[in-house]
Amino acid sequence: MKMQWSDSNYDGHEPSDSYGGYSDYEGHSGEVYQDQDYSESHHQYSQPDYIIPANLKDFLIYFHKVITDQDLYEIQNAYENGFNKLTDRYFRNTPWPETAAVSNIVNDELFLTLYRELYYRHLYARVPTKTTLQHRIDSYFNYCSLFNYILNDNEPVPLDLPNQWLWDIIDEFIYQFQSFTIYRSAIEQRTPQEKSALQRNPKVWNVHSVLNALHSLVEKSNINRQLEVYTSGGDPDSVAGVFGQHALYKMLGYFSLIGLLRMHSLLGDYYQALKVLENIDFNQTNKYSCVPACQITTFYYVGFAYMMMRRYQDAIRTFSNILLYIQRTEQMFQYKVQLYDQINKMNDKMYMLLAICLVLHPMRIDESVHFRLREKCGDSMLKMQMGSINDFEQCFSRACPKFLSPVTPDYEKENMTFSKYPYELQQKVFLREVEQQFNSLNIRSFLKLYTTLPIPKLAAMIDISEHELHTQLMCFKHKMKNLVWTKGTSGLDGEFQSTSELDFYINRDMIHVADTKVANRYGDYFIRQIHRFQEVIDTMKYISNSTF
Numbered sequence: 064m065k066m067q068w069s070d071s072n073y074d075g076h077e078p079s080d081s082y083g084g085y086s087d088y089e090g091h092s093g094e095v096y097q098d099q100d101y102s103e104s105h106h107q108y109s110q111p112d113y114i115i116p117a118n119l120k121d122f123l124i125y126f127h128k129v130i131t132d133q134d135l136y137e138i139q140n141a142y143e144n145g146f147n148k149l150t151d152r153y154f155r156n157t158p159w160p161e162t163a164a165v166s167n168i169v170n171d172e173l174f175l176t177l178y179r180e181l182y183y184r185h186l187y188a189r190v191p192t193k194t195t196l197q198h199r200i201d202s203y204f205n206y207c208s209l210f211n212y213i214l215n216d217n218e219p220v221p222l223d224l225p226n227q228w229l230w231d232i233i234d235e236f237i238y239q240f241q242s243f244t245i246y247r248s249a250i251e252q253r254t255p256q257e258k259s260a261l262q263r264n265p266k267v268w269n270v271h272s273v274l275n276a277l278h279s280l281v282e283k284s285n286i287n288r289q290l291e292v293y294t295s296g297g298d299p300d301s302v303a304g305v306f307g308q309h310a311l312y313k314m315l316g317y318f319s320l321i322g323l324l325r326m327h328s329l330l331g332d333y334y335q336a337l338k339v340l341e342n343i344d345f346n347q348t349n350k351y352s353c354v355p356a357c358q359i360t361t362f363y364y365v366g367f368a369y370m371m372m373r374r375y376q377d378a379i380r381t382f383s384n385i386l387l388y389i390q391r392t393e394q395m396f397q398y399k400v401q402l403y404d405q406i407n408k409m410n411d412k413m414y415m416l417l418a419i420c421l422v423l424h425p426m427r428i429d430e431s432v433h434f435r436l437r438e439k440c441g442d443s444m445l446k447m448q449m450g451s452i453n454d455f456e457q458c459f460s461r462a463c464p465k466f467l468s469p470v471t472p473d474y475e476k477e478n479m480t481f482s483k484y485p486y487e488l489q490q491k492v493f494l495r496e497v498e499q500q501f502n503s504l505n506i507r508s509f510l511k512l513y514t515t516l517p518i519p520k521l522a523a524m525i526d527i528s529e530h531e532l533h534t535q536l537m538c539f540k541h542k543m544k545n546l547v548w549t550k551g552t553s554g555l556d557g558e559f560q561s562t563s564e565l566d567f568y569i570n571r572d573m574i575h576v577a578d579t580k581v582a583n584r585y586g587d588y589f590i591r592q593i594h595r596f597q598e599v600i601d602t603m604k605y606i607s608n609s610t611f
Contacts, residue, residue, distance in 0.1 A: 115160055120168050122149060123178075127169045130177070130222075139225040147401075150185060158186050158193065173212065173222070179205045184235045187242065188401075196257050199243050203268050206236055210276050214283055219309040226314050230354045233318040236273070237325055243268040244467045248482035250474055258474045270469035274326060277319040284316025290342035294552050321357055324364050329467045331489055333368040334555070340365070341553035345381075355392065356402060359385060359409050367464065370416060371489075373496065375424035376547045376560070382417040383428045386410065390431060414439045415462035419455065422447040423500050424545070425507075430591070450504065455497050459490060503539040510565055516574045536569065 115123075122145055129137040150159070159182050162175050169175070183202035186194050209232075213220055247253075247261055247268075266272060281287065285307040289299035299307075306312040320339055327336035345352075345361055352358050362385035369378035389410050396403040418440040421428070428436075436444075446454040466485035473481075505525060510516065522532040547560045567576045 115164055115168060119149065119153075119160070122146075123165060123168050127171060127174045130174060131171070133221070133223055135223060135225060139227070142225060142228050143399075146181065150189070154185065154189070156189060158182070158190055176205060176209050176212065180209065180232060180235070183239070184231070187235075187239060196246075196260055199239070199246065200260075200264065200267050202239055203243075206239075206276070207272075210280070213311070213315070214279050219306055219312060223309075223311050226354050227356075229311070229314050230318050230357045233277075233315065233322045234356070234360070236276070237322050240268050240270075240273045241329060241465060241467060244270075244469075245465065245482050248468065248472050248484075250472050250476070250481065253474075262474055265471055270326075270330075274323070277322050277326065280312075280315045280319040281323070284312040284319075286313060286316030286320065287342050289313070290317075290552075294342065294344050318354075318357060321361050324368075325360065325464075328364045328368055329464055330469060331466060331485065333371050336364065336368045337372075337553075337555050341555065344552040355396070356405065359389065359406060363409055363413055364464070366413065367416060370420055371493065374546050374548075375420045376426065376545050378420045379417060379424065379426060379428060380548075382413050382420070383432050386413055386417065386432050386435075387429055390435070411439065412462040415443070415458045418444045419447070419458055419462075422504075423497070448504065450501055452494065452497065456490065456494065459493055460486075463489065499538070500542060502535045503542050506535060506539050507565070510567060510574070510576050513574075514576050516576065518569070518572045518574060521574065536567075536574075540567075 122141075126141045126145070129141055161182065162179055165178055166175055169178075179202075183198065183205065186198060187202075213222075250258065253261070283306050285302065285304050288302045289307055292302050293299045303313065307316070320343065323339040324336050327333070327339065340361075345365060352361075362381050366378045366381035366385070369375070369381060389406065393406075396406055414436055417428075417432075417436060421436075422444055440458075443454050443458055447458070463486070466489050468481065468485045506521075509521060509524060518529055518532060522529045525532070527535070543566070544559050548556060550556075565576060567574050569575070
């Protein structure tokens with residue numbers, strides 16, 4: 064007989080937490096440690112204990128039982144439904160009870176570690192104004208405790224969690240690192256006490272410890288070797304090893320690869336971002352891509368890395384594929400409000416990035432994606448095509464990741480805003496490329512009007528010398544060529560191709576233009592619209608029959 068829990072009234076009072084303790088990872092190349100002075104000051108943040116109401120107590124006991132029994136279906140139900148329902152009803156704008164109060168009900172260190180992970184994640188998402196420096200540090204140590212438990216045993220630990228929860232752990236781990244780095248960099252907003260605490264704890268949320276944790280999960284699971292065998296048609300379990308055959312380690316390893324992609328993108332190392340995915344064929348679905356949020360995150364950062372590496376055709380293909388996927392599956396997320404909002408924000412960002420790429424490198428894309436792109440970004444695209452640097456800047460700032468600097472700021476320089484430096488650097492690199500493309504955009508607009516055009520005439524049209532025009536034509540020819548992925552699993556592989564909608568060659572003083580644009584396949588378009596109308600008719604008939 065399964066345990067049940069109910070959600071009766073709850074007063075929402077905030078309890079206390081008294082967690083501490085941490086030991087280093089074994090086998091990591093970096094060093095992470097807990098600052099003793101800071102951990103001893105934790106008690107000044109404690110609040111009085113209180114009695115947890117019966118309905119919340121029932122849920123915590125039930126949640127603990129299904130985790131102990133390793134009932135994955137019930138764990139997922141409690142994680143995605145039970146916890147979220149209680150959150151929406153009682154803790155929409157207040158923290159969940161802290162661990163000290165929960166430990167009086169469930170005295171299990173593993174469960175308390177998992178509970179703390181949910182507690183701090185909820186605090187960051189719903190109550191950011193109450194997220195103190197102490198909370199940020201405690202959350203870091205809690206992740207260390209969880210990863211130590213998973214990594215430091217000679218045998219796989221007796222724990223299995225739903226894939227969605229495992230992804231959320233890695234995703235939130237990187238998000239909190241990102242949040243802490245931005246918090247630390249905004250030194251003009253920090254109090255003297257906060258600066259002192261940050262100086263005493265230089266290795267808390269250190270970039271090396273975060274990278275080490277992700278790499279350790281990748282190595283423990285042997286996921287790269289598994290993916291290599293899987294993409295070649297073999298059985299990944301044959302090379303997985305003891306840990307890699309365990310679902311917990313396999314999926315944490317896979318999600319950590321996506322986490323490394325995100326980390327390197329935030330740090331501005333786009334080559335390394337794609338390098339960590341060299342064994343993942345993200346141009347087709349596979350059994351590892353079972354979490355939609357993970358899929359969308361992967362394609363967003365891969366597409367952005369391609370764009371910053373000037374591989375526009377690959378970026379357009381990447382964005383188009385995932386945007387089409389979101390269109391077809393968006394109804395699946397409508398009843399999961401938080402996930403739906405997150406996917407919508409990512410969706411809007413990718414449309415802006417796709418607009419940038421198509422302005423810089425025009426090419427055909429899927430008709431349905433192109434239709435929504437015109438709806439969302441039509442005005443901005445028109446202005447960018449006319450050479451508006453401000454619109455390029457606005458689209459980039461709204462759609463790019465929140466870049467980070469791994470360097471600890473100088474806390475003595477109070478008037479310096481270090482948090483803006485990484486973004487300003489990446490924006491400068493991007494806008495420099497856009498400015499180089501401006502002349503090409505201008506030349507392209509004239510060449511599209513002609514089949515042959517004398518060089519002196521074109522030079523007079525754009526008011527430059529013939530010598531300078533020759534230089535710009537060569538630059539245009541260079542910008543037309545991109546490294547394009549053709550086959551293989553590594554996203555870094557590819558061949559140089561010219562896929563512009565027009566091409567040209569120069570014979571003496573005459574430019575000969577060849578239109579390479581492929582005619583639209585109107586038959587496919589009309590068939591697609593017929594299917595859509597048929598779906599609308601079927602839906603209306605179903606509603607009509609249900610009503611009467």
